[in-house]
Structures are given as structure tokens and as C-alpha cells.
Amino acid sequence: MNPRAATTASLRPRPFNQRRAARAAVLLAVNAGLLILVALAAELALRVILPRQNSPAPPLIAYPRFANNINGFNDQGFTPANTDGRWRILCLGGSTSMWQSYPQYLAAAIAALPSAQQSGKRVLVVSAGEIAHTSRDSYLKYRYWYDGYEFDAVVFYQAINDLRVNNCPRAIYKPGYTHLAYYHEIEAPLRLSQRPILGRSFLLVFLAKRLAILANKLDDRFYQRRVPQHQPRQEWLKFGGHYLGLAEYQENVRGIARLARERHQPLLLQTFCSWIPPEYSEEAFKAKVLPYTFTGSSKPVELWGVPNIVQRGLSMYNDTLRQIASEEQTLFLDQAAAFPTGAEYFIDVCHFTPRGAELLTRRAARALEQGGVFDRGSQPSSE
Secondary structure (H helix, E strand, O other): OOHHHHHHHHHOOOOOOHHHHHHHHHHHHHHHHHHHHHHHHHHHHHHHHHHHOOOOOHHHHHOOOOOOOOOOOOOOOOOOOOOOOOEEEEEEEOHHHOHHHHHHHHHHHHHOOOOHHHOOOOEEEEEOOOOOOOHHHHHHHHHHHOOOOOOOEEEEEOOHHHHHOOOOOOOOOOHHHOOEHHHHHHHHHHHHHOOOOHHHOHHHHHHHHHHHHHHHHHHHHHOOOOEOOOOOOHHHHHHHHHOOOHHHHHHHHHHHHHHHHHOOOOEEEEOOOOOOOOOOOHHHHHOOOOOOOOOOOOOOHHHOOOHHHHHHHHHHHHHHHHHHHHHHOOEEEOHHHHOOOOOOOEOOOOOEOHHHHHHHHHHHHHHHHHOOOOOOOOOOOEO
16 A cells, blocks of 8 residues: 555544434433433422421521520421511520520519500510621511511620620631631621522532632631631730721621611610739639629630720721611610619629529610610510
8 A cells, every 4th residue: 555645534524423413412412401400309308308407498508597495496386487476585695595495484573564564465576696606697687587476675785705706817807707617617608699580599609609618627627717706816806996897896786776667676876894803814704803793604715806995996896886776766775875784793804693694684674665665555575
């Protein structure tokens, strides 16, 4: 054979193999179909399983609602509509809104009010408070967890946990508190759940949440750029005085006020009470020689930041709350202005003894009464 002819033949394009292309197209279509079927099955499974876990909508996959003995969802009678005519009060806050049986104290204080004793109604106080949660949580809970629920009033009491998010360099801080791993896991799936079409998919929001959790684990393993939710990084405490989160605290509270107005639910804003004795030091706290009523739940100020930064920050946040209450025309109670101090009332910088919790809730109940919340009827009993 002529070598030149062989070379020329090898350079010619081969005939198009239609059979092979057809098989590849069929295989691709089959795989795509199987993938779609698997995705549809997963979507349907999530729509069946998640509502049983109190997550009946994509936003609640991003920020899941949990049933426990403080937020009401374990109570079969706690339905969106107030069918049994109880006074229903929602408390938004952190651990101080569930501390020392706070909901029960508030229910008892309301039941004792002269203006409320005309109705014959019982009182149900639901607290969404949770350890380490911030105003961002309160806004998300009120917006998503309690959407469509009827309340006679909403009581907001929160500030100190929002100070913890300030403990980082400016370059680390991110909007939505997403420089904390906890909020980073929420933000992307929550944004996705707001999309008009994609946000309706349980599966896509679920996968976005899993990916955010994975990203946090990788960051914790290799970079450590996130701020822990419960314990600030010691080397970053000095940055807390920048108060980078103050504007977002204001935005969160205004968001709650806006929702309350749209839902025709009176909102009571309260300044935050705290007490740091002049002789305070972390060593004295650990030695239990400070004038607190120490319990196993007492926490040092350093859990939230440098003591003088925390004290100054709470004053600033309380001033912000006063301004919001005035501008949004909500009910308002300046708890911090006249609340007593001492071991009789505090177990640490912000958590109360039973007597402290009783006083706090009694004052809140009177503020609700003065705001006309209980002017509609005639003897609730607490439960």
C-alpha cells in the first residue's frame, strides 16, 4: 500500500456514528429522568416529614421552629386562632425571657391586674426566649414562627446577647450577624426561601442549609473566621467597643414593631436591666465573693465582653430602644431606669433571682394594663 495514500486516508474525518450518538442521548435522557424522579421523591418526602417536625414551609427549614415547654408548640390548644378566648401574650427575648419561670410570673401578674379581672378569661403567656438568642432571632421568630397567630400583646426584652456579636474586628463583621456561624447557617437558605419560584422548594432550601452547615465546619477546621455564638474569642474582646451591631439591633426591633403594627398586636418595648458591682472582676466572680445570689446558672460578664464595654453598650442599646419606642409609637417601659440592684434581685450581670423575675414581670404587666391591652373584657386566672 502506498504510504502517502494511507496517511491521507487517516487524516480524513471518520463517518459520524449515529447509532453511538443516539445511545448516548438515550442514556443522558434516562439519567436526567432518574435524577428528576429522585429530586421529586426527595421533595415529596420533605413535604411529608418536615411538617411533622413543625417546619411546614421553606422559611422554617432555614430557621426551624422547635417545640418545647416555653414557645407553646407542644400545647395542642396553642393554635393560630385564639379559639378559647384566653389572653395570649408573646414574649420575645433571650434567656431572660424564659428565666426563673418568667412566663408563669407574667401570667400571674396579669391575672392579678384589676382591669383584667373583669373578663373571666384565663391567661396564656408564650415565651420564645432561648439562651444566647439575639434580636435577630426575635425578629425571625415573630415573622415566621408566629405568622398568623393571634396575640393580645407582644412583650420585647432583649439587648445583652446582641453585644456579643460586636466582639470581632471590623473586617470580620458581616450584616445579619452572619459572622457568627449560627447565623451564617440561616442566611443563605433563608434568602433562597424568599425567591418567588425556587423558594417554594423544600429540597433546595434544605440543601442550601446543609451546604451552609458544611461551610461552617470547614471554616472552623481551617480558617476560624466565625465568631462563636456562646463564647467570644478572647483575642477579639477588645473590638467589642466598636458596637458594630447597634444599627442592626435597631433594624431588628423596628422590624418587630412594623410586624406588630401590621398584625394589630400591641408591642411593649422594655429597656434592659443589668448590674455590675463596682468591685467586679472575673476572679472575684469565680471566687463567688461578689454581691450576687450565685447559682449554677450564674455567668461572668466576660461571656458577653469586657465589663466596661458591656456596661456602656447596654446604655447605648437602651437609648436606642427609647428612641425606637418614641418613633414607632409602641408601648414602652423603662425597666432599667428604676430597677433595684443587689443580690436580692440578680444572680449575675443580667439574670434574675425569683424575686427579680417577679418584680420585672409585675412591672411589665402594669405597663400592658396602662397601655389599654386589657380594656376589652371582664377575671383571668393564670395557667
